[in-house]
Amino acid sequence: xxxxxxxxxxxxxxxxxxxxxxxxxxxxxxxxxxxxxxxxxxxxxxxxxxxxxxxxxxxxxxxxxxxxxxxxxxxxxxxxxxxxxxxxxxxxxxxxxxxxxxxxxxxxxxxxxxxxxxxxxxxxxxxxxxxxxxxxxxxxxxxxxxxxxxxxxxxxxxxxxxxxxxxxxxxxxxxxxxxxxxxxxxxxxxxxxxxxxxxxxxxxxxxxxxxxxxxxxxxxxxxxxxxxxxxxxxxxxxxxxxxxxxxxxxxxxxxxxxxxxxxxxxxxxxxxxxxxxxxxxxxxxxxxxxxxxxxxxxxxxxxxxxxxxxxxxxxxxxxxxxxxxxxxxxxxxxxxxxxxxxxxxxxxxxxxxxxxxxxxxxxxxxxxxxxxxxxxxxxxxxxxxxxxxxxxxxxxxxxxxxxxxxxxxxxxxxxxxxxxxxxxxxxxxxxxxxxxxxxxxxxxxxxxxxxxxxxxxxxxxxxxxxxxxxxxxxxxxxxxxxxxxxxxxxxxxxxxxxxxxxxxxxxxxxxxxxxxxxxxxxxxxxxxxxxxxxxxxxxxxxxxxxxxxxxxxxxxxxxxxxxxxxxxxxxxxxxxxxxxxxxxxxxxxxxxxxxxxxxxxxxx
Numbered sequence: 097x098x099x100x101x102x103x104x105x106x107x108x109x110x111x112x113x114x115x116x117x118x119x120x121x122x123x124x125x126x127x128x129x130x131x132x133x134x135x136x137x138x139x140x141x142x143x144x145x146x147x148x149x150x151x152x153x154x155x156x157x158x159x160x161x162x163x164x165x166x167x168x169x170x171x172x173x174x175x176x177x178x179x180x181x182x183x184x185x186x187x188x189x190x191x192x193x194x195x196x197x198x199x200x201x202x203x204x205x206x207x208x209x210x211x212x213x214x215x216x217x218x219x220x221x222x223x224x225x226x227x228x229x230x231x232x233x234x235x236x237x238x239x240x241x242x243x244x245x246x247x248x249x250x251x252x253x254x255x256x257x258x259x260x261x262x263x264x265x266x267x268x269x270x271x272x273x274x275x276x277x278x279x280x281x282x283x284x285x286x287x288x289x290x291x292x293x294x295x296x297x298x299x300x301x302x303x304x305x306x307x308x309x310x311x312x313x314x315x316x317x318x319x320x321x322x323x324x325x326x327x328x329x330x331x332x333x334x335x336x337x338x339x340x341x342x343x344x345x346x347x348x349x350x351x352x353x354x355x356x357x358x359x360x361x362x363x364x365x366x367x368x369x370x371x372x373x374x375x376x377x378x379x380x381x382x383x384x385x386x387x388x389x390x391x392x393x394x395x396x397x398x399x400x401x402x403x404x405x406x407x408x409x410x411x412x413x414x415x416x417x418x419x420x421x422x423x424x425x426x427x428x429x430x431x432x433x434x435x436x437x438x439x440x441x442x443x444x445x446x447x448x449x450x451x452x453x454x455x456x457x458x459x460x461x462x463x464x465x466x467x468x469x470x471x472x473x474x475x476x477x478x479x480x481x482x483x484x485x486x487x488x489x490x491x492x493x494x495x496x497x498x499x500x501x502x503x504x505x506x507x508x509x510x511x512x513x514x515x516x517x518x519x520x521x522x523x524x525x526x527x528x529x530x531x532x533x534x535x536x537x538x539x540x541x542x543x544x545x546x547x548x549x550x551x552x553x554x555x556x557x558x559x560x561x562x563x564x565x566x567x568x569x570x571x572x573x574x575x576x577x578x579x580x581x582x583x584x585x586x587x588x589x590x591x592x593x594x595x596x597x598x599x600x601x602x603x604x605x606x607x608x609x610x611x612x613x614x615x616x617x618x619x620x621x622x623x624x625x626x627x628x629x630x631x632x633x634x635x636x637x638x639x640x641x642x643x644x645x646x647x648x649x650x651x652x653x654x655x656x657x658x659x660x661x662x663x664x665x666x667x668x669x670x671x672x673x674x675x676x677x678x679x680x681x682x683x684x685x686x687x688x689x690x691x692x693x694x695x696x697x698x699x700x
C-alpha cells in the first residue's frame with residue numbers, strides 16, 4: 097500500500113512499514129464529553145480535519161460560477177438546540193457550521209431530527225447604505241425555516257440545492273442582528289431525496305446527515321442586480337452565450353460581458369438585460385475543454401444603469417461538446433469535441449469520516465479529484481449525492497468528466513414524486529454551467545424508480561447539451577442515451593440497441609481492508625475481498641483487459657470502477673476512508689487506465 101502525504105498538491109510516497117505511517121490517523125477519543133463549539137476528536141479523521149478551527153472553516157467564496165467581491169462568510173460557531181422553531185428555551189450547545197450535526201467536526205456528533213440554529217451578525221459600516229441584502233445557504237438537509245430579528249423571512253424544502261432570501265427589510269444597520277434557522281430532517285423516516293443516508297448505517301447505507309451542511313453567507317447588492325447567470329458554449333460556432341436574470345428588468349438597463357483567455361481580453365459584448373450576450377471566440381484563441389486540456393475562459397459580467405455599473409460578477413466557461421455518433425462500423429459511440437472518447441471513471445460517494453457530507457476543507461475536495469487524476473481516470477461518477485459547487489469547480493479546473501446522479505428517494509406518494517422532480521430540476525439548473533458534467537443520471541438501480549420515460553424526456557428537453565441516463569443498473573425502459581449495466585465484480589457489458597451507448601455504470605467492488613488505524617469500524621463489508629495490494633492490482637489489470645475487449649467487440653463506451661474511497665464499513669475504495677492510504681501504486685494504475693482509454697478512443 098501507499099501512504100498519501102498531503103499539501104495543496106498531492107505527493108505520493110511508498111510505505112516502508114514504519115509505525116509512523118499509522119500515527120497520522122490514530123487520535124484518542126476525548127474524555128469527559130466535548131467542549132461546546134470545539135470539533136470533537138473522532139475515532140477516524142482526515143489530515144485536513146485535524147486542522148479545522150472555528151476561524152478557518154471553509155473560508156472560500158462558495159459560488160465560483162457567480163463571484164462577487166463583497167460578502168460575509170457566516171460559517172463558524174453557532175448556537176444550537178433541538179426543536180422545530182424559536183422558543184424561550186436557552187441554547188446550551190454550540191455547533192461548527194457548516195458541518196452536519198451527526199459529524200464529529202460539528203462538535204455535536206449525534207443525530208437530531210429537528211434542529212434550531214442561532215447566531216448574530218453585524219452589517220459592516222463600509223457597505224453602502226442604499227443596498228439590498230441577500231442571505232445565501234449552500235444547502236440545508238432537509239426542510240429549513242429562517243427568521244431574522246424574530247421575523248420569518250422564508251422557508252425551503254430540499255437537501256441538495258442552494259437557496260437565498262432577501263432580508264433587507266428585516267435587518268438593523270446598527271447593532272447585532274439575530275439569525276435563526278430551524279431544520280427538520282426525517283432521514284429514512286421520510287420520502288425526501290436522501291441518497292444513502294440512514295439512521296441505521298451498515299454495509300452500503302451510511303450515517304445520516306442533517307441540518308446546515310454547506311456554507312452560509314451574506315452579500316450586499318444594488319436594487320437592480322444579477323439574480324442568476326447561465327453560460328453555455330457552442331464548440332462548432334466558437335461562441336459562448338451569457339444569459340443573466342436581472343432582479344428588476346428595465347429597458348434602460350444593459351449588460352456587458354468581457355471574455356478573457358488568462359489575463360488577455362479577447363472579446364467584449366454589449367446587450368439588453370432581456371437577452372443573451374453572444375461572445376465569438378477568435379479562431380486563433382479557440383481552445384476546447386477536455387480532460388487532457390481543461391481550458392477555461394474567464395468572463396466578467398456587468399449590469400449597467402446608463403453608464404453606471406450597479407452589479408458585477410465573475411464567472412467562467414469551458415467550451416466542450418458531448419454527443420453520440422456511429423463509428424465506422426456503425427456502433428454507437430460517445431464523442432467529446434467531435435472525437436470518440438472512452439469514458440473510464442471511478443465512483444465517488446462523497447463521504448468523509450470527520451465531516452460526513454461536508455469535506456473538512458476545500459483542499460480536501462481538491463485532493464480527492466487529484467487522486468482520481470493521478471490514477472489515470474478521465475471521469476467520476478458522482479453517486480446519489482450533489483456536491484457543493486466548489487467540488488465541480490475543481491472538476492472543471494483539473495479536467496474530470498462527471499456523471500452526475502440524482503440523490504435517491506423512495507417516491508411512494510404523489511407528493512414525494514413531485515418533490516423529487518422539483519429537486520431534480522433544481523440540481524440540473526444549478527449545475528448546468530459546469531463543463532465537467534457530461535451525463536445526468538436519473539435513477540440508480542431502481543431505487544424509487546417511477547415515470548422513467550416521462551422524466552427522461554423532461555431532462556433531455558431541459559438540457560439537450562448533455563447525455564441523459566434513465567437508470568444506472570437494473571431496470572431499463574429503453575429511454576435516454578445510455579444503456580447502463582452493473583456487474584460485481586465484472587465487468588460485463590450490456591447489449592447495444594443501436595440507438596444508445598452501452599456503458600457499465602458500476603463494476604469491481606474489490607475489497608482490500610486497510611490497516612486498523614485507517615478503519616471506521618473493524619466490521620468491514622465489500623463485494624469481493626482480496627488479500628493484498630498485488631492481488632488487487634492484478635485483478636484490476638485483468639478487468640481492464642476485458643474492458644478493452646468489450647469496447648472493440650460490443651461497442652462498450654464507458655465504465656465506472658467501484659470506488660474511489662472507502663466509506664464507513666464499505667472498504668471497496670482505492671484509498672482509505674481517512675484519505676491516508678492508497679492501496680495500489682498510482683503510476684501503475686495510471687498506465688493501465690491510459691492503455692484502456694487510448695485503445696478504445698479515436699486517435700487525434
